[in-house]
Amino acid sequence: MAQNPPNTIGEKIKAVVKEQGRSVSWLAEQLNCHRVNIYDIYERQNIDSALLLRISVALRYNFFAFYTEIFQEKVNNVK
Numbered sequence: 001m002a003q004n005p006p007n008t009i010g011e012k013i014k015a016v017v018k019e020q021g022r023s024v025s026w027l028a029e030q031l032n033c034h035r036v037n038i039y040d041i042y043e044r045q046n047i048d049s050a051l052l053l054r055i056s057v058a059l060r061y062n063f064f065a066f067y068t069e070i071f072q073e074k075v076n077n078v079k
Contacts, residue, residue, distance in 0.1 A: 009052070010044040012066050016059055030058035 006012040017027055024038045031037070031054055041047065041055070056063045 006066075008045045009047050009063065009066055010042045012063060013055060013059075014042040016061050016063075020059060020061075022059070027055070027058060031055065 006015050017024070024035050028035045028038050041051075052063050
């Protein structure tokens with residue numbers, strides 16, 4: 001059964017962590033924070049760019065592309 005694509009940056013981060021077989025504890029260690037902070041990130045609809053860069057580096061995944069896709073969709077819908 002296919003899953004819906006992530007709607008928020010938090011959902012996208014959570015999905016990538018799962019795809020990579022990483023744990024919340026692993027990501028928390030990489031970011032030097034507590035696990036509860038990672039769960040908070042998973043619930044976010046937006047995120048500070050500096051934090052997003054740290055997460056991108058830790059997971060070696062360009063999360064900024066998530067916003068690029070949204071930007072393209074919005075620009076294409078402007079008349």
